[in-house]
Amino acid sequence: MSNNTYAIIGSGALGGFYGAKLQKAGLEVHFLLHNDYQHVLENGLIIKSKDGDFNLPQVNAYNNTNKMPKCDVILIGLKTTENHLLAELLPQLLKENTVVLLLQNGLGAEPKIAKIVGEDRVIGGVCNLASNKVSFGYIHHIDYGLIRIGRYARNYQLAEITNKMREITQDFESAGVRVNLTEDLLLERWKKLVWNIPYNSLSVILDARTDEMMGDANTKNLVIEIMREVLEGAKSCERQIPNSYIQEMLDHTDKLPPYLTSMKIDYERRRPLEIEGIIDNPLRMASEVGVKLPKIGMLYQQLKFLDARNRQNFSIQRKIK
């Protein structure tokens, strides 16, 4: 285990979970909170986990990054829809060798973070995690937890694994979280999209759980066709995902319990959807080299409509109340 100190920016179902695991393992962790700041300051965090429940009665809680100490690793657990906040949140947390570990879905956030903190500081991570924030300071870790991390280099070119990445891996593994290191962050991001694009999009558009989509021949075929387009998208970025990966994802999904995707949960809570990172940026990267992904394009149009209306109605509703 290293002497790294960690700042958790966005201490929700993901950031809160990993941060709590790190603190429990003995690392120094500082949590940025928003809605549940006061609660967590007074009561700490409760983690209910299939790997063992635990409480942290006291944590370093903040509601403002200006009050936080500079840290060695800044773990970003925000939704990509909140990334516009980072230009304001991050600079005061940086010291000479600080790295930013971006644990988010989708594609295309790293170049923007690189502009804020400098290109050599950015590490991207793809999490395989089923976790929910149940209430203030209370996180339910349902399953999984593996993180795949890779350094960001300009235009997502391959990037060597650094000692800092190895330290982070040791920190997480001493906290019971598996980490895989990769030189090809972009490949990992596209691979995650093979699942995220079809299931997240269709779960919102069709108001459906994964088991419903898999149980209907038409939607199952549509999922497969969309996955093929994601493979085309990856190929347009010179990343090869074997066709067999599609079957792997289908088999994996068949084994899930009836599952609401994260985008569907956001939709039901009337939060902005992660359309930019999960749909729009992949579309754009493919389109820049002349590759069209028509089904994903149609998902984009349908989701943009639903997202706009969902939040518009919410504003109206709130005004009426």
Added chain:
Amino acid sequence: MSNNTYAIIGSGALGGFYGAKLQKAGLEVHFLLHNDYQHVLENGLIIKSKDGDFNLPQVNAYNNTNKMPKCDVILIGLKTTENHLLAELLPQLLKENTVVLLLQNGLGAEPKIAKIVGEDRVIGGVCNLASNKVSFGYIHHIDYGLIRIGRYARNYQLAEITNKMREITQDFESAGVRVNLTEDLLLERWKKLVWNIPYNSLSVILDARTDEMMGDANTKNLVIEIMREVLEGAKSCERQIPNSYIQEMLDHTDKLPPYLTSMKIDYERRRPLEIEGIIDNPLRMASEVGVKLPKIGMLYQQLKFLDARNRQNFSIQRKIK
């Protein structure tokens, strides 16, 4: 006006309206009814119409085609989802020169009717009608009414206009309903699909009215892209619809009051959706000559899923009650 007698098979918002207009004009009309048979037998029909309200206190009402007289014109006003009933309903209504006037949306029903009644008897009609059945025996005609009719000939080849078609035109026009005659039924069917495919499908998938779809840049673009595919479909059947027709349909839709499509109304009432006629048969005709319509294919998959679940839940609900 002719001496033609009319049988109305499916006396709902469409069949009931046109049948009532014909009877009011002095023609002999026989109505086949289902749910509201007893009510209409006792009370007749009430038509509230932007062209003038009227009542028919007495109509020839039946709940079984075996009790109906043979007629000169059989107007089919059923939804295409009920066409499987026609093999049983039609034969007893036919005399030597009887024709069947199929006033339905979509494509591909005529060949099936032709198998039941013979190829030279089938006339297809495309209605531009906004009408609702409000309650038993009570129809609200909101707007429009024009019918375009063309004779069906094998494989939808061009077919000359017959005297019978001219008689029918006179009958309808004496009843205040405009009729256009055409030798190209297939062209009319494809033209109607330019509107029906995008708006009907998306209204169900996105739970949206026409004004909402037109008011959002993403869905408006999607509508246009789908319309372009319909033009491709028509072209695959050697029918040319000019590009300007798309703008015409958009302008027309912009002028509509906030509008629920017929498929959306069916969906809300948990009735089967007209997917076969409106989506599947057009897809199939294009695909038979090697033309793919990917966006319409995706609408098909989404609608099939929603339709199946919609009616499955209904059955479950009914069992629980």
